Amino acid sequence: MDAKDILGLPKTPLSITQEKKSRPQKDSQRKPDGISREVYALTGGVAPLMPSIDVSQLKRRPPSDEKITWQWLPFTSSARKDNLQLYHWVRVVNGVPPTGDYSFAKYNKSVDVIRYTDEEYEKHLTDPKWTKEETDQLFDLCERFDLRFIIIADRFPTPRTVEELKDRYYSVSRTILVARAPSPGEVAGHPLVKEPYNVTQEIERKRALSMVLSQTKHQERKDAEVLAEAKRIAESRMAARAAEEPDLPIASDIGPESAERAVGPGDTISPSNVQVPAPAAAPSTSLRVYLRTYALEQMVQAASSSAGLRTIKRVEQTLQDLEVNLKPKVPTKAVCAEHLELRKEILTLLNLQKQLQYKEAEGSSFRDGSYGDMPGSAKRSQRAADQDRTFVLDTISFGVIPGDRGVKREQKRKGPGRASETSSSPAGAHKRPRKMKASDL
C-alpha cells in the first residue's frame, strides 16, 4: 500500500480483478489465510492474476500419522578414516533415527594411483633423468593430490615442468601395468596403454594454445583473412585442377641446377639461395608447354607484387645502370634464375636504403638533442653517416651519365675503386650529375 502511495498509483485494484467476485477484494483488505500479511503485501497486496499457488493449499500438512522430531545426534562417515565423531540435526521418525552411511560419503572418490615395489622399480622403471627418490615423491604427491598436476608441480621439491611430471607418471604407470599384466592383450584396452602420453605434443599444444589466447584482436582478424584467402586459393586450384588433367608437375629442379651452372662462370661470391618460390612457379608449371620468357615474366611479377610502381621503376633503373638487360637477351634457365635473383637483391638493396634513411632521419633529430655525454662518438657518427650517405647516393646512379658511351665505360671501370675514393673525401667534392635525388630515397 505504501508503495502505491509512493508511485502515485490509484489505490483501487485493476479492473480485471474487479470483475471477479468481491471475495478477492475482501481478501486483500484483511489478512489472508495461509500466508502472512507482509508476504502477501510483497505481491502488491492483490491476488495474482493467475493464482499460481492455491492459497488454501499452502499450509497443508502431510498426514501426520508419524511422529517427526528433529534431534541433535552424532554420526560417523565412512569417508573418514579417523573415527572423528561429529554432530548434526537428524530428522527422527517415530523415534527411529535414520540408518545408513553419511549421505555425502559416496562422493569421496579418489584416483587409483599405482604403487610399485622396489623390485619393480629396479626391474622396469629406472630412468636416467629421474631418481628413485624423485619418483617416489612424485607418486606420493599424486596420491595426495589426486593427480592434480598443477598442484603437484608446485609442491614438487625439485623444479620440474608439469609435462615432465605427467610424462614420468604416465610412463611409469604404463610400464607397471604392462609388466603386471599376465598377457599383453589384457591391458591393451586400458586407456593408459592404448594412448600413451606424448610430451612433445603436449608442450607444443600448450604453446599453441597460449599463443592463440594471447593473440590481439588485430592478429585474429589477420589470421581470419589469411585463412579465408587460403581457402579461396585452394578452392580455385581445385576447380582448375578438376578442369585439367589431374597431375601436378613441380619445377623444383630449377634451384639446384642453376646454382651449379651459375658457379661455373666465375661467380665467387656465395650465391644467395637460388630457389624459385613454388607459388610463383605455379602459374607456368601447370601448363604443358611454355616459353622461358613467359615464366620469367610471371616470376618477376610475383616477386615484385609487394612493391609499388615507384619501386619497380627504381629496380628497372638500377638494372639499366648496372648494364643489365631488363629482359635477358639469352633467356636460358641459368640466365633467368640469375636475373630473378638479381632483381630480388636489388629490391633488398632499395629497402635497406629506405630503412637507413629513416633511421638517419630518426637519428639526426635524436642527435640534436641529447648527445652531451658522448661528444666524440657523436661527431664520428655524424661524419660517417654523411660520408656514407654520399656513398649511397653516388652508387645508386653508379656514376652513369646517360647517352655518353665513352664516359659510361670509364665510370664502369672505376666502379669498385670508387667506393674508397668517395668515402675518403668529404661530400660535395665530386660534381657528378646525380640522377636520383636524396628525396627519392
Add this chain to the structure above:
Amino acid sequence: MPQTVTEAQVVDGGSASKPQRIIKLGKTTDDSDKKSANRRVKDVELCVPIVYGTIAFYLGRKASESQSHKWTVYVRGATNEDLGAVIKHVVFQLHPSFNNPTRVVESPPFELSECGWGEFEIGISLFFHSDVCDKKLDLFHFLKLYPEDESGPQSTKKPVVMESYNEIVFPEPSECFFARVQNHPAIHVPRLPAGFSLPAPVENMNDRGRGDTKDHPLSQWFMNFSEADELLKLASARQQVQAHIVKLRRELSVTDGMLQPLKPASSYECI
C-alpha cells in the same frame, strides 16, 4: 654458344634427391601405345632452345616499289639442329594484304620467304607432335626491313637481321616423347636425378639432319647467342649489389647502435 650439350648417360644426380616417379593418368587400357603416351616423366623438364626471327634483303633500286624487299621468317634450333622431332608444323600468320596470309609449313626447316615492302607483326604458331603437346605455342615477331642506321642507301648485300632467342619448356614430358628425344641434339635434357631409370631410347629418325639449318643458305647471318656473356654480366651486377647490401647492413647496425645513447658503452647491443 649456349651450353646445350646433351648427355645421354645419367650423371651423378647429386643435385636433386627426388626419385623418378611415373604417374599414370586416365584408364589403364590394354593399348600399350596409349599407355605410354599418357605416362609422364615427373620432375624432369625438357627444354628446346630456339631462335626465331627474320632476315630481310633490300632488292635494290631496280625492284618494284611494292616488292622492294625479300624477307624470310623462320624458326630454327638455337644450335641449328633439326626441330622436326618436336614441332610437327608451323603456321605463319602474315599481314592480311598478303595472299593466303595463313601459311602452313609442314616440315623442317620451318621457314617462309616472301617479298614485300611493309613491316608488320608476324604471328608464329608452333604445333607439336601429339606425344609432345596438344596445345600450340604462339610467338610474335616484328618484321624489320629497314635498318636502324638510316644513313646512306640500303645495301643489297647486307640484310637486316632480327632474331630472338627463347626456350620452349616442357615441364612434364610424356614418356614417349622423352624416349624419342633423349639423345637428340636439339633438345636439352637436364641432369637427371639419382635413381632415374630412363625409358629405353628409341631409334633416331632416318632422315636426321635434313631438317637442320647448319648449312642453311642464310646461316651466315644467324646471330650467336651466348649465355656466358649475359651470365657474366649478371654475376658482376649481383656482386656489386651484394657488396652494397653488406655495407648498408653494417651501416644500419651502426645507426641502430647510435640510437641508444643512454645505455653505457659496456652494454652495447649489436644487432
